[in-house]
Amino acid sequence: MLKPILLSVAGAVALGVLVVLVLASRKPESFHIERRTVIAAPPEAVFPHLNDFRRWARWSPWEKLDPSMQKTYGGPPSGVGSTYAWRGDSKAGEGTMTILESRPSELLTLRLEFLKPFPATNTVTYTLVPKAGGTEITWAMDGKNTFMGKIFAVFFDMDALIGKDFERGLADLKQVSEEAGP
Structure with a gap:
């Protein structure tokens, strides 16, 4: 009596794993995540908050995950070659960011490398476009x-x-950019 029950449970688990593996194999090879907003400030007022990692504490959602997170800055204070490394708790994880391209008030491109909780390397871009009354900013990750x-x-x-x-x-x-003013 116990053997047929165990075999049925094992079969159901194996089928469930197989279904997950098949569904996973059908997922795309790459991903793209993007959000945008309009900020009532010119690109010149927004860009410095992106281009200098030391300013990220005021606006980055991940900076608030672990107040005791260890941070290390390297390279120039801002722009191409500037780096930021962090090591935090299980929520914040561990990783590094490096500015790859910096076109003032237009575009910032970063290499984002996660070490923990799982290794991954992604490209992050911030695109700023002047609009009537402000700046349209697009934040994307690929x-x-x-x-x-x-x-x-x-x-x-x-x-x-x-x-x-x-x-x-x-x-x-x-909020940070609009408070700073033009």
């Missing part, structure tokens, strides 16, 4: 979907999860 990432995506909508952080960050960047 990367490759590892197989573990694909399995995670079977259960969670990454665009919704990370998109919420982008939205919070953009709202805080808007």
